[in-house]
Amino acid sequence: MPEDRASSGASGGPALPGATALLAALVPACLAAAHLGNVADAAHDAGVARAMGLEAQPWRALDAVVASVFAALPLGTRTARAGLGEAVVVAAAGAALFVVAWRLAAACADAPRLGPLTAGIATLAAVCAPAWQVEAGAVAGSTTGALLVLLPVAVLARADGTSAAPPQRGRDLDEGGAPRWRVGVFALGLALGYEPLVGACALAACAALVGVGPRARRAVTAAWRTDARVLAACFLAGLGPLLLAVARTRVAGVPLGAALADAWAGERGASHAGSPALMLRAELGVVLGALALGGAVLAAMVPRARALGAALLAVVVVGFASGWAGAPLGPTRFGAPVLAATAAACAFAGVAMQAVVRAIAEAKVPLARASAAMVLVLELAIPVDSADEALLRTLPRASGAAALWDDLAWGELPARTVVLVTDARLGRRAAAAQATGSLRGDLAVVPAQTRGAVASRVLSADAALVPLWRDLELAGAPSEASLSSLASVRPLAMAFEPRWGRALGRHLVPVALLDRFEPEPRGASDRKRALDVFGPKRERLARAAGKDPELAEATAYLLRARALDVASSGDRDLVGRTVDDLHAFAPDDPVGAAIVARVVLGKAGSRVEDLRP
16 A cells, blocks of 8 residues: 555664664764763863853753763763763754654655665765764863754654655544653743753754644644643743742852853854855865755655645754854864754755665666665765764874863962962863863962852962952952962962962962962062973974864963063063963964063053953
8 A cells, every 4th residue: 555655665674774873873873982081172171161060050951851861870070971961962963863864865756775774874974974073072062053954854743744754634632642742842932941052953843844834834723722831831841940940140149140041052262264255165064065965856846744844944054144243163162053964964965865876766777776785885985974973083183182271270389279260261171171081189279250140159278368358349350468478378479360460470480380379579680590490391382283273362361471570660671571371372463562562562552451361
């Protein structure tokens, strides 16, 4: 019977789709687990701090939930255990994407054996690609947000009855459809509460699915009439993590407006990919991109696949357009909508792969089926190539550069040093080092740039910090007297902050990456000797961090602050040395060029108070 054949085309039997779905989940998860040594990557410092509970942030609260589930395992460091969560998330994303790609392929053509295979190839081509693996191989990557975009589509497509089978009269809402709508609405609430762009992408996909598919419209109407209160409760439950994170942010004393405005589009990292078109070309490539375009056209031509195809097309459009809204486009960070968009494009590519193989197999030529099998093997090379590129891209970042940076930043400091953090970048690096066990327990990290319960708890831990606490609360900046009194009791290290005045800079002497604040002002000879000691260490760090843009930027910030400190004293010889140190990590740094122009060349005066590190 035709109807039975269509139904079998949707399922392909339980064994093959089940095995392919398992493969689509396990392969990317194992590949991500192989990157666990890279969880200290500086591109994910903010994510590590947030997931480990060291920084209050309303967005992406689910990252902390995922990390905490695995943090209790007695394996490795806390961050390595938390990184296992991302491997599980990418496995779930692979399974969800396979369901979507398989249902789309089954709706386009009756191919019970070929459909699961091409859907699995397309899924692996997406989740084994460098973009997904860069995020899956670190704590608090963007894979959770990408999963929250794909999950409502997978669930609601199933609840809609999207398949190769023709609709049965009077059964627009298939058996068990109401529970699936509840799960889909709950997943949509999670997506909206995870991050604004993730919510927009998921909402656009669901709206396209319901708007284009007449069965979906009837199904959602029926579900709302019979289950409205439960669906509303599911949606509010999905927003629960966001509400709890907002409450925690308020308790921590962080201004809510500033917290909501911070990183609402994702954490950028070193995003130099330019426009979404350039990122699309770099990450998908010409072949996969052409297959995705062909698959989208085929899905639009088949009525049964039109609703699901419209949903995936909405993910592609909104996901890549989020790059213009601030979502990172690589190469070291990728936004969750961007990952979801690449996954949806690969699902379209799976449709084209299936169509190409079927067309060759049905051609009236000798050895047509053998030729089709060879084409299928060639298509399998696409995810293999993606996985190989992902491994190559992550190798330089797992070279121990972050550990070397932490050794120079924290390991060179005297015992019981108080580190005054004057910039959020240094604070996040310190929080990440604490989470990975690279920050010595005898160091006290004092956040000078924030207020609230967290800063108060640190500053009230030692009576020697009370004068500094008083200055920060009353004046917003430390005084020379409070820092000198603290430095006479405990070693004090910091990065120079020009707005605090050149009087404080005269007390600073370089200690590796940070500067030590001495109770009395020091001369140029003290700084010269310290810079001589730092020279070989700087060269070693430049070789290690040269391939890590985030570590290079963190180093450049500290060396930029040191150059501004030396420039404020007017010592031209030392200014040249500090600017040379800065250029080792930021060759075209504009602040370094301004320092040379003002102090060394004598242009526009020698004042640098208006410059910022």
